[in-house]
Amino acid sequence: MTGDGAEDLYFANYSQSLEDRLLVNDGKGFFTDETVRRLPSEFVESSLGYACAIVDMNADGFNDIVKNTHHGPMDLAIAYNDPSNEGFFRVIDLVYNCCPSYVSVGDLNNDGKLDLVAPADAQDHYFLNQGNGPDGLPDWISFPFPESSNGFDHNTVIADLDNDGFNDVLIADVDLDLPSCAQRLDIHHNLGLRPNLSFQEDVGNLPTDARGPLRGTHDVAVFDLNGDGRLDLVIGTCSGTTIWIQQLIGDLDGDGTVGILDLLILLSNWGPCPDPPEGCPADLDDDGSVGILDLLTLLANWG
Numbered sequence: 001m002t003g004d005g006a007e008d009l010y011f012a013n014y015s016q017s018l019e020d021r022l023l024v025n026d027g028k029g030f031f032t033d034e035t036v037r038r039l040p041s042e043f044v045e046s047s048l049g050y051a052c053a054i055v056d057m058n059a060d061g062f063n064d065i066v067k068n069t070h071h072g073p074m075d076l077a078i079a080y081n082d083p084s085n086e087g088f089f090r091v092i093d094l095v096y097n098c099c100p101s102y103v104s105v106g107d108l109n110n111d112g113k114l115d116l117v118a119p120a121d122a123q124d125h126y127f128l129n130q131g132n133g134p135d136g137l138p139d140w141i142s143f144p145f146p147e148s149s150n151g152f153d154h155n156t157v158i159a160d161l162d163n164d165g166f167n168d169v170l171i172a173d174v175d176l177d178l179p180s181c182a183q184r185l186d187i188h189h190n191l192g193l194r195p196n197l198s199f200q201e202d203v204g205n206l207p208t209d210a211r212g213p214l215r216g217t218h219d220v221a222v223f224d225l226n227g228d229g230r231l232d233l234v235i236g237t238c239s240g241t242t243i244w245i246q247q248l249i250g251d252l253d254g255d256g257t258v259g260i261l262d263l264l265i266l267l268s269n270w271g272p273c274p275d276p277p278e279g280c281p282a283d284l285d286d287d288g289s290v291g292i293l294d295l296l297t298l299l300a301n302w303g
């Protein structure tokens with residue numbers, strides 16, 4: 001943040017009796033608390049602050065600070081780095097003034113401008129960056145996500161799960177203030193309908209049953225675990241951690257491509273699925289039989 005190439009740290013503070021901290025790196029890995037010197041006091045005030053990020057939100061080449069705090073005053077706010085006095089933050093923009101329980105930063109609509117995702121106890125929202133206004137700061141428009149599985153949400157990850165070029169949004173469900181293991185991870189599939197972006201809840205074939213791998217999730221790590229170019233999931237829940245490797249739909253022989261061998265497997269399984277249906281991998285749409293829709297899905301993923 002100070003322009004010397006050494007990474008600095010910002011901590012949003014959960015405690016109601018402590019505030020955020022900005023720790024500045026001297027370049028040798030020694031950090032000094034410069035919160036008071038560099039930031040307005042109202043910005044660092046936190047009550048149930050859960051998340052923050054150091055990113056350049058207004059694309060002026062200087063890193064800014066995004067934070068949330070559940071009980072204000074800076075519910076969802078950005079402190080902007082002063083280009084004429086790098087590393088000092090005078091201008092604050094309060095993006096949203098009601099109680100988000102997390103904040104994540106990413107480009108949701110592929111316009112090159114960073115957007116925000118803010119789940120909350122009530123409706124979860126995303127904020128699209130409309131570009132800088134006359135004040136040099138981004139203008140925002142907020143939209144609700146489709147109704148989620150529950151009212152409480154937390155750690156949020158922005159990642160393009162299905163490689164369609166549009167970032168999807170995963171929201172874990174365990175609320176630190178009111179812990180419960182009964183709710184469920186939301187996966188919002190970005191449908192990418194520019195200019196009016198929309199999302200649809202879609203957990204794929206991940207089991208949603210009570211005490212299953214999507215219930216009582218604290219956090220989810222999204223990365224390519226096996227190096228096949230498709231993002232995988234490591235999901236931490238109340239009852240343990242599960243690893244999910246993303247499959248290429250139609251890759252029935254597991255060789256990483258969809259081709260003639262997969263087509264032959266599908267055709268040899270044509271018709272109603274045996275019992276139990278788990279032994280029917282060619283039933284790509286899970287409707288209980290292998291038919292024309294499965295064939296079309298396989299052909300659509302050819303290659």
Ligand SMILES: [Ca+2]
Pocket residue numbers: 055056057058059060061062063064080081
């Ligand atoms: Ca900036």
Ligand SMILES: [Ca+2]
Pocket residue numbers: 106107108109110111112113114115128129
């Ligand atoms: Ca954007």
Ligand SMILES: [Ca+2]
Pocket residue numbers: 159160161162163164165166167168190
């Ligand atoms: Ca996507």
Ligand SMILES: [Ca+2]
Pocket residue numbers: 223224225226227228229230231232245246
């Ligand atoms: Ca993978």
